[in-house]
Amino acid sequence: MAKTLFDKVWDSHVVRQVEDGPDVFFIDRHFIHEVTSPVAFLGLESRGNSVVYPERTFATADHNTPTINQHLPVEDALSANQLQALENNAKKHGISHWGLGDVNNGIVHVVGPENGITLPGATIVCGDSHTSTHGAFGAIAFGIGTSEVEMVLSTQCIMQPKPKKMRINVNGKLGLGVTPKDVALYIIAKQTTSGATGYFVEYAGDVFEDMTMEGRMTVCNLSIEMGARGGMIAPDQKTYDYIAGRAQTPKGAEWDKAMQYWETLYTEEGAEFDVEFNYNASDIEPMITYGTNPGMGIGVTKDIPNASDVEGGVDTYKKSLGYMDFHEGDSMIGKKIDFVFLGSCTNGRIEDFRAFASIIKGRKKADHVTAWLVPGSHKVVDQIKEEGIDTIIEEAGFVLREPGCSACLAMNDDKIPAGKLSVSTSNRNFEGRQGPGSRTLLASPLVAAASAVEGVVTDPRTLINA
Amino acid sequence: MAYDKFEVLTSTAYPLPTENVDTDQIIPARFLKATERKDFDINFFRDWRFNADGTPKADFPLNQEKYAGSKILVGGRNFGSGSSREHAAWSVYDFGLRCVISSEFADIFKNNCLNVGVLPVQVSAEFADKLFAAIEADPKAEITVDLPNQTVSLVATGESESFVINGYKKENMLNGFDDIDYLKNIENEISAFAETRPF
Numbered sequence: 001m002a003k004t005l006f007d008k009v010w011d012s013h014v015v016r017q018v019e020d021g022p023d024v025f026f027i028d029r030h031f032i033h034e035v036t037s038p039v040a041f042l043g044l045e046s047r048g049n050s051v052v053y054p055e056r057t058f059a060t061a062d063h064n065t066p067t068i069n070q071h072l073p074v075e076d077a078l079s080a081n082q083l084q085a086l087e088n089n090a091k092k093h094g095i096s097h098w099g100l101g102d103v104n105n106g107i108v109h110v111v112g113p114e115n116g117i118t119l120p121g122a123t124i125v126c127g128d129s130h131t132s133t134h135g136a137f138g139a140i141a142f143g144i145g146t147s148e149v150e151m152v153l154s155t156q157c158i159m160q161p162k163p164k165k166m167r168i169n170v171n172g173k174l175g176l177g178v179t180p181k182d183v184a185l186y187i188i189a190k191q192t193t194s195g196a197t198g199y200f201v202e203y204a205g206d207v208f209e210d211m212t213m214e215g216r217m218t219v220c221n222l223s224i225e226m227g228a229r230g231g232m233i234a235p236d237q238k239t240y241d242y243i244a245g246r247a248q249t250p251k252g253a254e255w256d257k258a259m260q261y262w263e264t265l266y267t268e269e270g271a272e273f274d275v276e277f278n279y280n281a282s283d284i285e286p287m288i289t290y291g292t293n294p295g296m297g298i299g300v301t302k303d304i305p306n307a308s309d310v311e312g313g314v315d316t317y318k319k320s321l322g323y324m325d326f327h328e329g330d331s332m333i334g335k336k337i338d339f340v341f342l343g344s345c346t347n348g349r350i351e352d353f354r355a356f357a358s359i360i361k362g363r364k365k366a367d368h369v370t371a372w373l374v375p376g377s378h379k380v381v382d383q384i385k386e387e388g389i390d391t392i393i394e395e396a397g398f399v400l401r402e403p404g405c406s407a408c409l410a411m412n413d414d415k416i417p418a419g420k421l422s423v424s425t426s427n428r429n430f431e432g433r434q435g436p437g438s439r440t441l442l443a444s445p446l447v448a449a450a451s452a453v454e455g456v457v458t459d460p461r462t463l464i465n466a
Numbered sequence: 467m468a469y470d471k472f473e474v475l476t477s478t479a480y481p482l483p484t485e486n487v488d489t490d491q492i493i494p495a496r497f498l499k500a501t502e503r504k505d506f507d508i509n510f511f512r513d514w515r516f517n518a519d520g521t522p523k524a525d526f527p528l529n530q531e532k533y534a535g536s537k538i539l540v541g542g543r544n545f546g547s548g549s550s551r552e553h554a555a556w557s558v559y560d561f562g563l564r565c566v567i568s569s570e571f572a573d574i575f576k577n578n579c580l581n582v583g584v585l586p587v588q589v590s591a592e593f594a595d596k597l598f599a600a601i602e603a604d605p606k607a608e609i610t611v612d613l614p615n616q617t618v619s620l621v622a623t624g625e626s627e628s629f630v631i632n633g634y635k636k637e638n639m640l641n642g643f644d645d646i647d648y649l650k651n652i653e654n655e656i657s658a659f660a661e662t663r664p665f
């Protein structure tokens with residue numbers, strides 16, 4: 001029977017199938033960070049287990065880290081304690097550790113690919129739902145809970161039922177100012193936040209083929225926001241070019257051997273999906289969210305829909321708009337904003353900073369807007385400087401911060417104050433996600449840049465320097 | 467992490483009909499700084515339960531005396547969406563709940579629940595509405611969740627629906643076992659498999 005890309009990678013990692021139960025699923029690569037791993041190590045130790053394959057686990061500090069003065073001791077005692085616990089656990093068990101200030105440090109889903117740890121056809125997990133990012137390379141990658149982190153540490157396997165298969169095809173050419181983030185927000189708005197629950201998604205079609213690896217990562221990253229366990233894109237020459245020569249990618253004969261496997265990683269003609277969707281690139285415009293879940297997104301020029309026109313309960317919808325202090329029929333364009341956040345594992349890569357810079361170049365940040373520009377890793381910082389983007393940022397009145405998750409989940413000091421409205425390139429607009437009482441509009445780096453300059457929600461197409 | 471066995475549970479229930487309840491509400495990120503599993507009961511639904519000054523919000527079901535002590539929560543559709551933080555499932559358990567009933571669960575949350583001893587019971591939208599209506603009519607309405615028979619029923623009327631759980635997970639819940647026990651038992655098979663991986 002013709003196989004899908006997903007079948008090929010999944011099936012080759014099944015150690016055994018449990019009768020009337022999940023598969024015993026082998027994990028090639030495991031990322032850990034300070035927030036979801038400490039209790040797993042406690043569990044491991046209390047059972048008297050050890051880490052079976054320490055070379056398959058990689059630790060980086062990101063969720064809790066400050067984004068200024070990283071050379072100084074971390075002030076928040078609880079955060080410092082978690083960072084220390086990560087370092088101690090890594091050391092004790094022989095796991096590589098990229099702590100604060102390390103040249104390889106950054107957001108786990110940014111540094112994995114940068115260092116060649118993320119490979120096509122691999123299985124990758126991490127105690128973070130946006131692990132789906134790594135699917136951009138044709139890997140099966142998804143988030144796990146702390147119990148499962150302990151399973152991987154002590155056995156290199158987890159127990160998972162095989163998800164169902166969905167394919168999403170987007171064909172055609174994207175219009176001016178329409179970015180991978182918009183493609184993802186468009187798909188999520190169509191699917192709702194639970195439309196892909198129970199599925200693993202393959203993205204196919206012109207739009208994804210044309211995308212850079214950074215763009216593919218943005219799309220796969222957001223798969224979880226429609227409920228999917230993960231999303232993946234078949235590897236191609238772009239994928240191989242991206243990974244070639246990185247620190248941990250196979251070299252020489254091992255590369256050739258791996259390549260033989262990678263070249264088998266595509267969905268065969270006639271392979272079946274449980275469900276399939278087709279969208280047109282030309283229907284997608286720059287997107288923005290207006291509610292408290294990522295499925296509540298519309299084209300930036302559109303008005304907030306009426307409760308009667310959306311799926312789901314009216315009470316839930318009204319509660320959401322009430323939290324945002326928005327009304328049915330409001331136009332998004334022109335809403336006054338207070339904060340802009342450029343960063344996160346969704347849009348914290350070099351391409352995102354390039355996009356942001358393309359709009360702010362020669363313009364000025366609006367005075368009343370506070371902007372946090374947080375690169376995803378030190379390597380991104382280096383590249384920003386190499387390309388002179390830092391100068392553009394400074395000349396426009398912005399400041400570049402140090403890498404970390406930052407205001408994506410606001411575990412450090414980067415919290416949007418209660419009631420304030422933020423345009424954010426991150427992935428979640430849940431109530432209080434960016435700080436208690438904060439209100440979040442998810443958008444692309446272009447929309448964020450245009451809004452930062454104008455001080456109100458702005459269609460970036462009006463500012464694109466033709 | 468060991469948990470108590472789950473067989474048959476009869477209890478009143480907290481109703482929370484809001485849809486798309488996400489894990490940031492179940493346990494806000496600022497409470498994820500612990501390196502041990504403690505205080506998750508207090509911070510369960512922190513910002514929906516308490517005002518900024520720490521006083522309880524009287525209209526939130528988890529604060530209402532009429533439901534106090536329930537071991538079941540009936541939630542709206544798409545319960546537990548969002549992050550993979552197992553802390554969300556811990557807070558459900560540590561608050562004293564053993565079962566969440568909803569017409570739809572987010573995958574990772576459901577998985578985490580099963581791993582920590584909380585039974586996620588997925589029912590039809592109609593049956594969920596029935597449960598909400600019964601609780602609305604009588605806050606003391608009892609629900610029985612029978613794991614061996616895979617049924618959930620309203621004690622007063624006997625109305626009942628069956629639910630799905632795979633045989634392996636069911637066995638685990640009935641016995642308080644977890645996956646690590648299973649995986650450790652097949653260590654040799656796993657290490658032989660690891661040898662065959664190309665990278």
Ligand code: SF4
Pocket residue numbers: 062063107108109128130344345346404405408409426427
């Ligand atoms: S940037 Fe946000 S979503 Fe990404 S790993 Fe960090 S906290 Fe998670």
